[in-house]
Amino acid sequence: MNERRLEELRREIDKVDEAIIELLGRRLKLAREIGLIKGHNRKIRDLRREQRVLERVKLQASLQQFSPEVAEKIYRILMDYFVSQQEELLRQQRRP
Numbered sequence: 001m002n003e004r005r006l007e008e009l010r011r012e013i014d015k016v017d018e019a020i021i022e023l024l025g026r027r028l029k030l031a032r033e034i035g036l037i038k039g040h041n042r043k044i045r046d047l048r049r050e051q052r053v054l055e056r057v058k059l060q061a062s063l064q065q066f067s068p069e070v071a072e073k074i075y076r077i078l079m080d081y082f083v084s085q086q087e088e089l090l091r092q093q094r095r096p
């Protein structure tokens with residue numbers, strides 16, 4: 001019985017993981033669009049905006065009884081990645 005419940009819960013976790021990755025894919029598309037709007041004349045990295053994102057995410061994390069510190073670490077990694085993807089997109093645009 002416990003085994004069955006464990007399998008059930010793991011299937012739920014798999015679904016949650018799928019949703020997380022799908023949302024990250026959505027976030028990536030949005031970040032790329034923003035990168036194109038910024039273009040070559042504006043700095044890609046916006047630390048003030050990143051600070052605001054971190055504040056929101058940490059607040060949401062605590063409302064979900066999730067560690068704000070862990071949420072912050074995850075988001076710092078994510079935002080580095082999104083910035084690098086925006087830069088890569090603009091680099092590709094420069095190539096003939």
Ligand SMILES: C=C(O[C@@H]1C=C(C(=O)O)C=C[C@H]1O)C(=O)O
Nearest residue numbers: 031034044045046049050079082
């Ligand atoms: C997506 C943006 O570009 C960068 C990436 C951010 C993010 O992933 O949330 C936030 C700020 C910028 O450093 C933006 O300016 O909104």
